[in-house]
Amino acid sequence: MKxxxxxxxxxxxxxxxxxxxxxxxxxxxxxVHYQNPRIVAGCLPLWGEQVxxxxxxxxxxxxxxxxxxxxxxxxxxxxxxAARETLEEACAQVEGLELYTLFDLPHIHQVHVFxxxxxxxxxxxxxxxxxxxxLFHEAEIPWPELAFPxxxxxxxxxxxxxxxxxxxxxxxxxxxxxxxxITSLNKPDR
Amino acid sequence: MKxxxxxxxxxxxxxxxxxxxxxxxxxxxxxVHYQNPRIVAGCLPLWGEQVxxxxxxxxxxxxxxxxxxxxxxxxxxxxxxAARETLEEACAQVEGLELYTLFDLPHIHQVHVFxxxxxxxxxxxxxxxxxxxxLFHEAEIPWPELAFPxxxxxxxxxxxxxxxxxxxxxxxxxxxxxxxxITSLNKPDR
Numbered sequence: 001m002k003x004x005x006x007x008x009x010x011x012x013x014x015x016x017x018x019x020x021x022x023x024x025x026x027x028x029x030x031x032v033h034y035q036n037p038r039i040v041a042g043c044l045p046l047w048g049e050q051v052x053x054x055x056x057x058x059x060x061x062x063x064x065x066x067x068x069x070x071x072x073x074x075x076x077x078x079x080x081x082a083a084r085e086t087l088e089e090a091c092a093q094v095e096g097l098e099l100y101t102l103f104d105l106p107h108i109h110q111v112h113v114f115x116x117x118x119x120x121x122x123x124x125x126x127x128x129x130x131x132x133x134x135l136f137h138e139a140e141i142p143w144p145e146l147a148f149p150x151x152x153x154x155x156x157x158x159x160x161x162x163x164x165x166x167x168x169x170x171x172x173x174x175x176x177x178x179x180x181x182i183t184s185l186n187k188p189d190r
Numbered sequence: 191m192k193x194x195x196x197x198x199x200x201x202x203x204x205x206x207x208x209x210x211x212x213x214x215x216x217x218x219x220x221x222v223h224y225q226n227p228r229i230v231a232g233c234l235p236l237w238g239e240q241v242x243x244x245x246x247x248x249x250x251x252x253x254x255x256x257x258x259x260x261x262x263x264x265x266x267x268x269x270x271x272a273a274r275e276t277l278e279e280a281c282a283q284v285e286g287l288e289l290y291t292l293f294d295l296p297h298i299h300q301v302h303v304f305x306x307x308x309x310x311x312x313x314x315x316x317x318x319x320x321x322x323x324x325l326f327h328e329a330e331i332p333w334p335e336l337a338f339p340x341x342x343x344x345x346x347x348x349x350x351x352x353x354x355x356x357x358x359x360x361x362x363x364x365x366x367x368x369x370x371x372i373t374s375l376n377k378p379d380r
Contacts, residue, residue: 001195005223008193008200018318020278021263033195037262038226039301072227073211077294077363078301088210099361102289104267111229111268128208169359171289173267 006031037109041081042069042151043117044158045094045124050135051155052124053142054089057131061147067114067154068092068127082115090133091125094118101157103150104173112150116158116167149174196221227299231271232259232341234348235284237309240325241345243332244279247321251337257304257344258282258317272305280323281315284308291347292361293340302340306348306357339364 004011004026011024016032024033044067045052053065068089072081079097086094094117103112124133136142138159146152153174161167194201194216201214206222214223234257235242243255258279262271269287276284284307293302314323326332328349336342343364351357 003193003195003198005191005193005195005201008198010198011195034261035264036228037264039229071224074225074227074299075296077296078292078361079294079363080296099292099359102268104269106265106267106270109264169289171268173269 001033001035004029004031005033035109037106037111039072039078039081040069040110040112040150041072041078041085042067042112042114043082043086043094043097044100044114044154045086045090045092045117045119047119047122047135050137051141051158052086052090052092052119052133052135054127054130055132055134056129056147058129063131064145064147065142065151066147067151069112069114070129078113079115082113082117086117087127089127089130091127092123092133093120095120098167099169100167101150101154102169102171103153104171105150106173107176112148114150114154191223191225194219194221195223225299227296227301229262229268229271230259230300230302230340231262231268231275232257232302232304233272233276233284233287233307234290234304234344235276235280235282235307235309235314237312237325240327241331241348242276242280242282242309242314242323242325244317244320245322245324246319246337248319253321254335254337255332255341256337257341259302259304260319268303269305272303272307276307277317279317279320281317282313282323283310285310288357289359290357291340291344292359293343294361294363295340296363297366302338304340304344 001024007029009028011026013022014025015022054068055065056062068086070085097115097117100116101114126133191214197219199218201216203212204215205212244258245255246252258276260275276282286308287305290306291304316323
């Protein structure tokens with residue numbers, strides 16, 4: 001941020017009076033511009049024993065597999081955001097959404113939230129942001145080709161929890177991506 | 191938003207190409223300015239049978255009682271935000287935070303998240319944004335003087351769940367405040 005979005009004047013990076021941390025502050029109109037983490041909401045769409053994954057057509061992680069999800073918009077709930085993204089990316093309708101995993105990613109100012117969800121029917125198709133959409137049994141999951149750690153963790157928890165049919169809601173922080181081999185991040189399209 | 195925060199040019203309200211909804215878009219540098227819901231994180235601080243509440247010293251809802259909480263900041267987790275707000279508003283240290291309630295408030299572009307938390311000791315004090323801080327037994331909760339519906343719902347769930355010592359994580363949407371009597375919203379300081 002370089003300019004005040006209210007008056008167009010260049011902003012300063014300073015700690016407002018009565019605050020504890022630096023913000024972008026406009027010296028002309030005195031607006032304080034707060035910046036906060038964003039929520040990425042997604043689904044774990046289930047069809048019988050199978051899970052629906054999308055191969056990404058866009059960056060970041062183009063060509064890798066993900067659960068359908070994306071940035072939550074104003075004027076919607078997390079559940080609505082997750083269902084909307086599933087419709088947009090996988091052309092799949094879901095119901096019975098249950099909150100399942102919440103990952104804090106403080107280094108990128110995001111919280112990733114996934115819902116378990118039943119597919120309404122077996123219909124799905126390639127959405128605008130996907131190269132492929134496909135149902136996978138547990139043994140078929142392309143683990144080395146998953147786009148995001150939060151997707152991998154959600155799938156791991158799900159297959160473990162499914163053994164006992166108990167799905168506790170989980171919230172945990174995730175560290176930066178440095179542990180992921182660069183070869184899988186840069187994998188070209190197949 | 192009236193001006194582009196990247197280049198200072200006046201922005202337009204239009205649907206970017208490839209998008210489905212209108213955004214603030216800069217016609218000069220082509221930056222799309224996304225606006226997303228914000229997370230308010232708070233604690234239900236517990237000391238034995240008692241719950242710690244704060245009487246708000248700031249608007250909105252000045253003079254009414256709340257669980258300590260506030261906007262999640264960049265570079266922190268939801269749990270860290272909840273603990274920080276508890277320290278700032280009630281000068282109380284908490285541990286053993288467990289995710290408990292998540293309320294979607296789509297009409298104000300917020301998600302409120304509360305954690306159950308044990309107070310480390312019986313120390314608490316009036317923080318900068320509080321007029322009073324006090325421990326309450328269930329029978330003493332000032333129900334008509336609670337600042338926010340999400341606080342009331344969290345307390346109601348807690349006292350109900352405590353009977354069975356089972357605290358499932360809950361996620362639900364909340365409607366606008368119109369159902370709340372205006373007398374309690376405008377209650378003056380005591």
